[in-house]
Amino acid sequence: MLSLPIFLVASVVKIVLVIFILLTAVAYTVWLERKVVGHMQNRWGPSRVGPFGLLQPLADGVKFLLKEDLTPPHVYRPLFIAAPMIAVICALTSISVIPFGTAIPVAGHIIPLQITDLNIGLLVILGVTSIGVYGVALAGWSSNSKYSLLGGLRASAQMVSYEICLGLSLVGVLIVSGSFSLQQIVESQRGYFWGFIPKWNIFYGCQFVAFFIYLMAAYAETNRIPFDLPEAETELVAGYHTEYSAMKFAMFFMAEYANMITVACLATILFLGGGNGPLFGPPLLRLILPTFYFVAKVFVFLFTYIWVRGTLPRFRYDQLMAFGWKFLFPLAIANLVVTALVVAYRS
Amino acid sequence: MLHLVLFLVFGAICVAGAINLLVQSHPISSALSLVVVMASLAVEYLLLGAEFVAAVQVIVYAGAVMVLFVFVIMLLNAGVEERTKGSRVALILGIPGVLAGGLLVAWVLIERTGTATVGLGALPGFPKTIGNLLFHDFLLPFEVTSVLVLIAIMGAVVLASRPEPKNPEKES
The missing domain is CATH 1.20.120.1200 (NADH-ubiquinone/plastoquinone oxidoreductase chain 6, subunit NuoJ)
Known part of the structure; x- marks a missing residue:
């Protein structure tokens, strides 16, 4: 156990560091997306600011800060201002229970690479993201414009529907690991099946079905193509953030990308073994490698996000609802029953 | 404190x-x-x-x-x-x-x-304690509640669904 002052110092340092890394990651995920989608569509993407356009996120940030922050006269002001804040706060809070790697010794103290390890860690993430729906819904309503309202309505219906599939797809993993603590879920995936297949949850029985459900539900939860109907620009201008400008718009953007990163971290922890991987080399390398594996897996997941965006068209709204309720939902329940039976049989 | x-x-x-x-x-x-x-x-x-x-x-x-x-x-x-x-x-x-x-x-x-x-x-x-309470000690009340919720859902579906129009020409 750490003493109180050391605990406080370590926590503050960790929080500042995690928020800083998360925001940088958000900025560079936007850059990566523009670059990769650009190449997929035979364009260059950002290329002017800095080498490979690497300083483009900075330029964007400065632009968002310096632009005029318009508040249209017909909006309901308190909620119009609060909505982007709710969205971004919820998006940044959910990163706090994610373990990024093994514990590292700093000046004689063992510091875990995680802001806090709760024994209901997974539920905290689900709870915080379910509150995040209000940011989008209220933005749509308080803007007092038809496009925003439709976007907000679509977003809340879609997120509530797919949250059920998301939750059910995770229950299988919870049955296998027997814990809500993300640290222990990662711990339970250490080792190998038959000596060479990593003992990740995705390879456990039929959990790849759960991974597929999670993937679909995660795309819908973060309002990404092919489920980006809340901001479908061909029909709704920009959906729930039509009336927003400057930093308030940027906050929605940040929330969306931070949510993407959280979802990718969660997928890594629950299905892809977190920071588990082959350890070798001197002690220092052994400490760094888990974090490296973690970041690499998150990167692959984020790249898939962008890849899908460059490949798939958008669903129609009734297709989205039918897919969620009539296909994913029964599939998730079937997966849950089969996993429970398998675990009960083995124990 | x-x-x-x-x-x-x-x-x-x-x-x-x-x-x-x-x-x-x-x-x-x-x-x-x-x-x-x-x-x-x-x-x-x-x-x-x-x-x-x-x-x-x-x-x-x-x-x-x-x-x-x-x-x-x-x-x-x-x-x-x-x-x-x-x-x-x-x-x-x-x-x-x-x-x-x-x-x-x-x-x-x-x-x-x-x-x-x-x-x-x-x-x-602890989730484990709650699970034991729900699915072991209070299993019957839990299941009865779930049937109750199911009845409520079915009632909502019946109330919300519009009756089939008997005479389509008159309805419109």
Whole structure:
């Protein structure tokens, strides 16, 4: 156990560091997306600011800060201002229970690479993201414009529907690991099946079905193509953030990308073994490698996000609802029953 | 000490949210006050040690039920409530009624539990304990409740579905 002052110092340092890394990651995920989608569509993407356009996120940030922050006269002001804040706060809070790697010794103290390890860690993430729906819904309503309202309505219906599939797809993993603590879920995936297949949850029985459900539900939860109907620009201008400008718009953007990163971290922890991987080399390398594996897996997941965006068209709204309720939902329940039976049989 | 202070602060927020829910004239503001009530209740559960219940409270009530409330209000585009002076009967009967009800509840609580109350952090919070309670000790009530919920869902479906028009020409 750490003493109180050391605990406080370590926590503050960790929080500042995690928020800083998360925001940088958000900025560079936007850059990566523009670059990769650009190449997929035979364009260059950002290329002017800095080498490979690497300083483009900075330029964007400065632009968002310096632009005029318009508040249209017909909006309901308190909620119009609060909505982007709710969205971004919820998006940044959910990163706090994610373990990024093994514990590292700093000046004689063992510091875990995680802001806090709760024994209901997974539920905290689900709870915080379910509150995040209000940011989008209220933005749509308080803007007092038809496009925003439709976007907000679509977003809340879609997120509530797919949250059920998301939750059910995770229950299988919870049955296998027997814990809500993300640290222990990662711990339970250490080792190998038959000596060479990593003992990740995705390879456990039929959990790849759960991974597929999670993937679909995660795309819908973060309002990404092919489920980006809340901001479908061909029909709704920009959906729930039509009336927003400057930093308030940027906050929605940040929330969306931070949510993407959280979802990718969660997928890594629950299905892809977190920071588990082959350890070798001197002690220092052994400490760094888990974090490296973690970041690499998150990167692959984020790249898939962008890849899908460059490949798939958008669903129609009734297709989205039918897919969620009539296909994913029964599939998730079937997966849950089969996993429970398998675990009960083995124990 | 910190627990007690937090408990009192969030209890105050909870009551303030509940009062605001009644005072606000716009449905969305009322619904959002209810979200505040739900969220602060979750913090109270957390402080009592029931962390699983707290998380479920946030996910189910604040995250799903209230989102649907807000959704319906947005969809119906409900306007600002009309203010009335309130009826005199409610004033004469209401205040004594509320006082009597409050006294009754307080009396039952004191009578049944004595001065002993649940200490902060004393409730069984672990998901494992709750699972054992739900699916082992109280399995029958749990299953009966789930059938009850199923009946409610079926009733809602029946009520919400429009009857088939018998004469299509007349309907339009």
